[in-house]
Amino acid sequence: MSSSTYVAPTDHAKAADKFMEDEERVNWHDKALWFIRQKRDVASKQLPEWELLRETASQIKQNVLSNLDTYLEEFERHAKQNGITVHWAADAAEHNRIVLDIIKRHGIQKLVKSKSMLTEECHLNDFLGDNGIDVVDTDLGERVVQLAQEPPSHIVLPCIHKRKEEVGELFHQHLGTEKGASDPAYLTEAARQHLREKFLTSDLAITGVNFAIAETGGFVVCTNEGNADMGAHLAKVHIACMGIEKIIPKAENLGVFLRLLARSATGQPITTYSSHFHRPRPDQEMHIVLVDNGRSIQLGRKDFYNSLKCIRCGACINTCPVYRRSGGHSYHYAISGPIGAILAPNMDMKKNADLPFASTLCGSCSNVCPVKIDIHNQLYQWRQVLSDGGYVPKTKKIGMQAMATVLSNPTIYRVAGKSGRFMMNLMPGLANMKAVNPWAKQREMPEPPKESFRDWYLKNKKKS
Amino acid sequence: MKVGLFVPCYIDQFYPQVGIATLQLLEKLGVDVEYPLQQTCCGQPMANSGFSSMTGGCDANFVRNFTGYDYIVAPSGSCVLHIKDHLHDDKNPEAATHIRSHIYELCEFLTDVLEVKALDSKFPHKVGFHTSCHGQRGLHLSQMTELNAPDFSKPGYLLNMVKDLELIPLNRKDECCGFGGTFCVTEEAVSVKMGRDRVQDHLEHGAEFITGGDVSCLMHMEGILKRQKSPVKVLHIAEILNGQYE
Ligand code: SF4
Numbered sequence: 252m253s254s255s256t257y258v259a260p261t262d263h264a265k266a267a268d269k270f271m272e273d274e275e276r277v278n279w280h281d282k283a284l285w286f287i288r289q290k291r292d293v294a295s296k297q298l299p300e301w302e303l304l305r306e307t308a309s310q311i312k313q314n315v316l317s318n319l320d321t322y323l324e325e326f327e328r329h330a331k332q333n334g335i336t337v338h339w340a341a342d343a344a345e346h347n348r349i350v351l352d353i354i355k356r357h358g359i360q361k362l363v364k365s366k367s368m369l370t371e372e373c374h375l376n377d378f379l380g381d382n383g384i385d386v387v388d389t390d391l392g393e394r395v396v397q398l399a400q401e402p403p404s405h406i407v408l409p410c411i412h413k414r415k416e417e418v419g420e421l422f423h424q425h426l427g428t429e430k431g432a433s434d435p436a437y438l439t440e441a442a443r444q445h446l447r448e449k450f451l452t453s454d455l456a457i458t459g460v461n462f463a464i465a466e467t468g469g470f471v472v473c474t475n476e477g478n479a480d481m482g483a484h485l486a487k488v489h490i491a492c493m494g495i496e497k498i499i500p501k502a503e504n505l506g507v508f509l510r511l512l513a514r515s516a517t518g519q520p521i522t523t524y525s526s527h528f529h530r531p532r533p534d535q536e537m538h539i540v541l542v543d544n545g546r547s548i549q550l551g552r553k554d555f556y557n558s559l560k561c562i563r564c565g566a567c568i569n570t571c572p573v574y575r576r577s578g579g580h581s582y583h584y585a586i587s588g589p590i591g592a593i594l595a596p597n598m599d600m601k602k603n604a605d606l607p608f609a610s611t612l613c614g615s616c617s618n619v620c621p622v623k624i625d626i627h628n629q630l631y632q633w634r635q636v637l638s639d640g641g642y643v644p645k646t647k648k649i650g651m652q653a654m655a656t657v658l659s660n661p662t663i664y665r666v667a668g669k670s671g672r673f674m675m676n677l678m679p680g681l682a683n684m685k686a687v688n689p690w691a692k693q694r695e696m697p698e699p700p701k702e703s704f705r706d707w708y709l710k711n712k713k714k715s
Numbered sequence: 716m717k718v719g720l721f722v723p724c725y726i727d728q729f730y731p732q733v734g735i736a737t738l739q740l741l742e743k744l745g746v747d748v749e750y751p752l753q754q755t756c757c758g759q760p761m762a763n764s765g766f767s768s769m770t771g772g773c774d775a776n777f778v779r780n781f782t783g784y785d786y787i788v789a790p791s792g793s794c795v796l797h798i799k800d801h802l803h804d805d806k807n808p809e810a811a812t813h814i815r816s817h818i819y820e821l822c823e824f825l826t827d828v829l830e831v832k833a834l835d836s837k838f839p840h841k842v843g844f845h846t847s848c849h850g851q852r853g854l855h856l857s858q859m860t861e862l863n864a865p866d867f868s869k870p871g872y873l874l875n876m877v878k879d880l881e882l883i884p885l886n887r888k889d890e891c892c893g894f895g896g897t898f899c900v901t902e903e904a905v906s907v908k909m910g911r912d913r914v915q916d917h918l919e920h921g922a923e924f925i926t927g928g929d930v931s932c933l934m935h936m937e938g939i940l941k942r943q944k945s946p947v948k949v950l951h952i953a954e955i956l957n958g959q960y961e
Binding site (some may be wrong): 263264267270274277281285292295298299300301302361465526561562570572573576577607608610611612613614615617618631634637638639643647648651652654655656658659660661664668689690692693695696697699700701702703704705706707708 | 722724726727728729730731732734735738750751753754755756758760761762763764765766767769771772773775776848850852853858859860861862863864887889890891893894895896897898899900901902903904905906907908909910912934935937938939941944948
């Protein structure tokens, strides 16, 4: 371990502390997401073949990841035959440049964009903004966080952390709704009018991609609001941005994934709009940008490659008991929650070293995942990789070394135990960077018993 | 059948009564139990903190202590899961393999190996059962609510044998309590909030006692209850099944 590797990251625990200052907010945040988890439970239990579907999806993706190069080339060939222009981007910067070039070539100043976590990952909005392009996010939740100048806190429910009153205030400031109005129907109608004008006057639409089909060269975009269609159907230019792992081999595979996606995400039997795009309209230009941005590296990590099976349903996030209480922004990465915590270290181990530790390893995430990613095992494995690489605080390593010494030697263990039940001292010692004992801040310590079990056993049971 | 009793370090140090209840219960059921005297810890505290590289000493000591038993039994799902998944010893690979495949959490040992059909115990109270994640999702001691699969519960099956015990329902049957090893101090605020919410579910359903198979979760919830000055008590399932709690 080189001592210089460690830098204090934007700490999940600190950000969580902040989110939790407002306990009432935490309570409804928790309840809202738990409600969605329950809807997912009900929907998934209505399909007797649910577990088989998950296994099938997982294996289809296994095949995709094992033959990714072949499927990507097959997709490119067919997409080109359909008249789509295909671009390849090695990283976020190249992706952003490609998109900007297309925009500039058409002399366009403003555009609409439907939900795409890839463009969040690449910070496309900031980049285009810096280049004088006006980007309007058309997913309602995304528009809300965009107006608030915040990143989404959830991949499916971008503004789940905001109260309706806060949305009302934002709309009052930006869309001129009545001050103090927070009725969801009223606010939604205001957003609809506001976005309609944007749709009608935009010459270019950016969308994400949920599934790209190698066999046909077409792609599918799922939304509940129809905003991807509104954008793409009205604009002269459609740019679809996708991570290279979004490929599926055949159109028939969609039957597996579309059934899993909406049920896992929100408990709906199917997303309201599953739009299939195959070729540009006669008067339209259609582009696809295929983005790597760290995915090839992740694909090469034996313990972590299958995180690329993710279909971004958000189920692992909804079920995560830590996420529900710490809020999405505490993950300081485009994708929050358990899946974000296993993807982020691949992008930057220094910056994201805290994330795999922001979990109790309860394993609920792996159980809900429709493509059966072993998320909690990967959180554990990332901890090993990050500790081995020196990405955790030195004090922690020293503490652990002391603990290991005590626990691997029975004699030292017993002496330490006698001198005041060493566990008592050890527990706060684990976080000795804090001044107060973090266990006892809001919890009582267990009372030390008169004797240890071993002492009792020697007195009462030892035969010889 | 010779059984080696594994009493994890924090039970040895803080909750000896859980080790005692486990030993007495097994003996009452006619099992020949021995407590190897040089045991310490399964090594999980280091491993879950990212330092599995430091667990060699614990592993070797564990293998030294628990070689030669037909079964190893412990009143802790979490420690058993760690041994099952991670114990290895390059010098004694066969002994380590035997231990990994013959270590049982107390409840599953009672239901699966001893196939207990009745217990001589009585507990006339309303009891909430806390499902520990490692016991459930790791060892499959009960069905996980996330899966579309038939319901079952080994601890529940045993608690139903206890006379006059009333098992209360919960809103969230298998949500994590927030202990999480070092998580309980490094993410103190989230950990405590999760624990308070979990405890609240039991309180709302009228629990007089909260029980479970993992002392770590119970210690965390007990700490919260005590701080709240709640009269609700926490007991390990071994103490209830053993029937000696006064
Ligand atoms: S990891 Fe699994 S559960 Fe989480 S968002 Fe991806 S597909 Fe959904």
